[in-house]
Every structure is written in structure tokens, then in C-alpha cells.
Amino acid sequence: MSEPHYDVAVIGGSQAGLSMSYHLSEAGIDHVVFEKNSPGHAWRTQRWDNFCLVTPNWQCKLPGFPYPGDEPNGFMPRDEIVRYVEDYAARIEAPLRLGVGVQRLGATDAGFRLETSDGACTADAVVLAVGGYHQPNIPRLAERLPEGIVQIHSSGYRNSRQLPPGAVMVVGSGQSGCQIAEDLLLDGRDVHLVVGSAPRSPRAYRGRDATDWLYDLGQYDLPVERHSLGEKVRRRANHYMTGRGGGREIDLRRFATQGMTLYGRLLDLAGGRLRFGDDLRKNLDAADTSYDNICAVIDRYIDDNGIAAPPGHRCAPVWQPGATVTDLDPVAAGISAIVWATGFRSDWSWVDLPIFDGAGYPTHTRGVTSVPGIYVLGLPWLYTWGSGRFVGVGRDAAYLAERIQAHRHQAALAAA
Missing domain, CATH: 3.50.50.60 (FAD/NAD(P)-binding domain)
Known part of the structure; x- marks a missing residue:
């Protein structure tokens, strides 16, 4: 046959x-x-x-x-x-x-x-x-975490109730990581977030959703070869914001004022302690710069086309990191679960x-x-x-x- x-x-x-x-x-x-x-x-x-x-x-x-x-x-x-x-x-x-x-x-x-x-x-x-x-991408250092800490990838996260009582660490601040961290925070959990280099975006800006402006600007039609990063843009994280609650911005600094603990990039696990980079301030500042750059692009479009729109604004940081935390004993910190929002292979x-x-x-x-x-x-x-x-x-x-x-x-x- x-x-x-x-x-x-x-x-x-x-x-x-x-x-x-x-x-x-x-x-x-x-x-x-x-x-x-x-x-x-x-x-x-x-x-x-x-x-x-x-x-x-x-x-x-x-x-x-x-x-x-x-x-x-x-x-x-x-x-x-x-x-x-x-x-x-x-x-x-x-x-x-x-x-x-x-x-x-x-x-x-x-x-x-x-x-x-x-x-x-x-x-x-x-x-x-x-x-x-x-395939979920989880760093090999996860194998060395204490057995009592529950670990899941972001693709397996459903809600805070599936995790044991205690604090939760989310590793990764792309769209999924930031939104899951917010989900946990809104459920009253003690949240620790490891912050990387993902950019952020305004949600509503000058009377419209920012994505509406970007669509009119032709940003969704921009070919990869005309992007300033070229093909490297394919490896870049998306800007974080959320559609939850009718759509809103995600500001990690504001989360910090609400009790979320922020760290720089996760580097290693040694002697039972997590090691973080000294780059939290840098990463937050870079995300805000991305936010302001999007606002500036929209401002130019509005000015160039004589469009009537409400006034614009720029980032006004509501929180700044204090003393850098470069290592942490997760057990002593009461962390019972880690959500790996570290992407896919x-x-x-x-x-x-x-x-x-x-x-x-x-x-x-x-x-x-x-x-x-x-x-x-x-x-x-x-x-x-x-x-x-x-x-x-x-x-x-x-x-x-x-x-x-x-x-x-x-x-x-x-x-x-």
C-alpha cells in the first residue's frame, strides 16, 4: 500500500x-x-x-x-x-x-x-x-536547590493555590515572569522577583493604548532587516505590560513599594545560597529608558501629524533599590517555591x-x-x-x- x-x-x-x-x-x-x-x-x-x-x-x-x-x-x-x-x-x-x-x-x-x-x-x-x-528552559543550577523547595516552569503555573504556603521566587522578568509575579502579589503572597534586562512599555499613553499608536506608526510592519538590532532582535525579550483588569502597565518599582522583593540577575547557587548580580538598578533604569523611548516615538508621531491628544509624560521612579543584595539563603528567607520564567528552548x-x-x-x-x-x-x-x-x-x-x-x-x- x-x-x-x-x-x-x-x-x-x-x-x-x-x-x-x-x-x-x-x-x-x-x-x-x-x-x-x-x-x-x-x-x-x-x-x-x-x-x-x-x-x-x-x-x-x-x-x-x-x-x-x-x-x-x-x-x-x-x-x-x-x-x-x-x-x-x-x-x-x-x-x-x-x-x-x-x-x-x-x-x-x-x-x-x-x-x-x-x-x-x-x-x-x-x-x-x-x-x-x-521545551521549558530551566537552568541546571535548579538541580542543586534544596529538595523542599517546589519548582515549576512558568508554562506549568496556573495560580498561587497550586504552590505551598510561604514565599515564592519568580526568576525572570519578561512578560510571563512579571505577570505571574503580579498574580502572586495580588493573591497576597510574599513575592521575590529576579529582574533581568526585559524592557517595559506604557499601556495607555496620550489618550490611547500605546499599541494602537505603534500600529499606526507601522511598528508591527517593520521588517527585521530594518530594525536597529537586525536579526539580534529575535533574541530580545518583549516589553512587559499586561492585559489583565482591562489592561495596565507593569512597574516593578511600584511592586517593590507594595512588598515585592527585587534582585538582580541570578548568577549561581553555591553553598545553598543564591547569588545575584549587582545590576538591579541598571536593569530597572534600562526598562524605564525603553518606556520613555516609546513615549518619545509616539510624541513625534503626534507632533508630525498635528494630532490632538492629551499631554504626555515620562517615567517618574517611585522607588529606588537600597543596599545591593547579592546572595540569599532561600530556606532562611522562607521561600517554598520557585517559578522559572526563563523561557523555552x-x-x-x-x-x-x-x-x-x-x-x-x-x-x-x-x-x-x-x-x-x-x-x-x-x-x-x-x-x-x-x-x-x-x-x-x-x-x-x-x-x-x-x-x-x-x-x-x-x-x-x-x-x-
């Missing part, structure tokens, strides 16, 4: 893979979408109970399915995000193979072969729409194709890899700031659909 063959195989059935399916269907291209779990699975299983989108609902613009609710300026909570993705899959009637994971992808003489949990198949082209957040070990750089990142130009017929989609800064978000993934999928059409045409000419 011959193996099934598809013109295009899409691996991953969340917003990126579904957007790809939409544009392939529009182009009349036969395809299949392999999803080892279900649409929206990561949103359901890797987000805490009070999680909300950071960007406003109106930015949910999956192709053919803009945000359907009545709160365009609100911020969808976790369960609504899951429904939005699931409803999208149903609306476009995506050819999903649910519960089927791809275990190996390699080349054949005529195309590509996929080994799945439900047998093998072949395809002329393959789109890797699996994102880049595959990519795992492309199942892809037997020469498309990766020395760091294991897929080399590509706007999602088109160095291997003809292999494409990537849904990665942060794949092409623009919006590439890894609901607002921009559809445009990237449309572009790849055009490139797939061109690939198919070239293959047909070569076979003629």
Missing part, C-alpha cells in the same frame, strides 16, 4: 498553521495540517488561569476571521483565546489531522517524507508552523534537513528556507514585529502561499 501524498503538509495547527491552511485553500492547493494535540492547545495548557492577551482584541486578525466580539479594545482572557483559535479552525474547515504528531521529516528524491504517529506520508512542500517555544531534532544555523535556528528569508520546498511560519520576528502575533501571522502565511505556488510552477516546468 502506497503512502499518502500531499501537495503541501503543514506541521502545527494553531494560529500559524491555520492561517497557512486558509491561504492554501484560497489558492486551491491540496494540503493537510498535522496537529499533535488540538487547535489552541498551547494557549490552554501553557498559560495561567488569569492570563490575558497583552495586545488589544482588535489586533486578532487571522485571515478571514477578525475578532468577532464586542470589546475590540479589551484583552481576551485565556479561555476566550482558545475559543477564538478553535472557532477559526472550524470556520475555515481546515483539513486537520488532530492527535497526529510528526516525528521525523526528511528529504526524498521527489520531495519530502514525514513519519507521523499515524504512519508515513510524502509531500512536495512542507511548512513548519510549530513556533520556536518547544527550540527542539528541531526531528527535522533531518540542512536548514539550521550554528545556534540551531532555521535559516530563512521571510520564512523561505535554504531548502526549496521547506518553509517556516509563526516565529517571532520571522519577517516583522507582528510575525509571531495574531496581527501579522496571516500576512506571512499569504506570502508563503505565493512562494509555494511559485515552487509548484517551477517544479511543473522542470518535469515537463
Whole structure:
């Protein structure tokens, strides 16, 4: 019995893979979408109970399915995000193979072969729409912490009640770390936060949400090659703020005035004591500088276009670090749990194709890899700031659909 063959195989059935399916269907291209779990699975299983989108609902613009609710300026909570993705899959009637994971992808003489949990198949082209957040990244020093301290990764955090009584340390001050630290603080927990170099952003500024201004400014359309950091921006943490409570800023200095204990970057664990860098003030100042820079960009846009808007403002620090704390005995401090908000590692070990750089990142130009017929989609800064978000993934999928059409045409000419 011959193996099934598809013109295009899409691996991953969340917003990126579904957007790809939409544009392939529009182009009349036969395809299949392999999803080892279900649409929206990561949103359901890797987000805490009070999680909300950071960007406003109106930015949910999956192709053919803009945000359907009545709160365009609100911020969808976790369960609504899951429904939005699931409803999208149903609306476009995506050819999903649910519960089927791809275990190996390699080349054949005529195309590509996929080994799945439900047998093998072949395809002329393959789109890797699996994102880049595959495995929790927890530092090895975690292995040396006292056994009595409960440890979880941010993707496993749901609420404060799952943690034992006592103080909680959150390691990492990106979006997840800051929002989880706030969640714990609002629940009355004693919170310790290890602060890194993540930038912060205003929420509301001069009468509108800051992301509304940035959208009008074209920031979500800025190609990676035109960013001042170039491809290095792909490794940069996102600005922290929150959509919780209708959307608000996150100011770690204010958290400190409310009882949260802040530290510099975690360096090591030695003799049962955690070692921190002497960089807390530097990291807080850098985050505020990022905040002020965003305000300045918006100010210039308002001035250049003669837009009537309320006055602006800049950061006014409400707290400054005192004596530097560079080490801590977590047991003596009453810390019963640590939440590792330290990001994820990519795992492309199942892809037997020469498309990766020395760091294991897929080399590509706007999602088109160095291997003809292999494409990537849904990665942060794949092409623009919006590439890894609901607002921009559809445009990237449309572009790849055009490139797939061109690939198919070239293959047909070569076979003629």
C-alpha cells in the first residue's frame, strides 16, 4: 500500500498553521495540517488561569476571521483565546489531522517524507508552523536547590493555590515572569522577583493604548532587516505590560513599594545560597529608558501629524533599590517555591534537513528556507514585529502561499 501524498503538509495547527491552511485553500492547493494535540492547545495548557492577551482584541486578525466580539479594545482572557483559535479552525474547515504528531521529516528524491504517529506520508512542500517555544528552559543550577523547595516552569503555573504556603521566587522578568509575579502579589503572597534586562512599555499613553499608536506608526510592519538590532532582535525579550483588569502597565518599582522583593540577575547557587548580580538598578533604569523611548516615538508621531491628544509624560521612579543584595539563603528567607520564567528552548531534532544555523535556528528569508520546498511560519520576528502575533501571522502565511505556488510552477516546468 502506497503512502499518502500531499501537495503541501503543514506541521502545527494553531494560529500559524491555520492561517497557512486558509491561504492554501484560497489558492486551491491540496494540503493537510498535522496537529499533535488540538487547535489552541498551547494557549490552554501553557498559560495561567488569569492570563490575558497583552495586545488589544482588535489586533486578532487571522485571515478571514477578525475578532468577532464586542470589546475590540479589551484583552481576551485565556479561555476566550482558545475559543477564538478553535472557532477559526472550524470556520475555515481546515483539513486537520488532530492527535497526529510528526516525528521525523526528511528529504526524498521527489520531495519530502514525514513519519507521523499515524504512519508515513510524502509531500512536495512542507511548512513548519510549530513556533520556536518547544521545551521549558530551566537552568541546571535548579538541580542543586534544596529538595523542599517546589519548582515549576512558568508554562506549568496556573495560580498561587497550586504552590505551598510561604514565599515564592519568580526568576525572570519578561512578560510571563512579571505577570505571574503580579498574580502572586495580588493573591497576597510574599513575592521575590529576579529582574533581568526585559524592557517595559506604557499601556495607555496620550489618550490611547500605546499599541494602537505603534500600529499606526507601522511598528508591527517593520521588517527585521530594518530594525536597529537586525536579526539580534529575535533574541530580545518583549516589553512587559499586561492585559489583565482591562489592561495596565507593569512597574516593578511600584511592586517593590507594595512588598515585592527585587534582585538582580541570578548568577549561581553555591553553598545553598543564591547569588545575584549587582545590576538591579541598571536593569530597572534600562526598562524605564525603553518606556520613555516609546513615549518619545509616539510624541513625534503626534507632533508630525498635528494630532490632538492629551499631554504626555515620562517615567517618574517611585522607588529606588537600597543596599545591593547579592546572595540569599532561600530556606532562611522562607521561600517554598520557585517559578522559572526563563523561557523555552527550540527542539528541531526531528527535522533531518540542512536548514539550521550554528545556534540551531532555521535559516530563512521571510520564512523561505535554504531548502526549496521547506518553509517556516509563526516565529517571532520571522519577517516583522507582528510575525509571531495574531496581527501579522496571516500576512506571512499569504506570502508563503505565493512562494509555494511559485515552487509548484517551477517544479511543473522542470518535469515537463
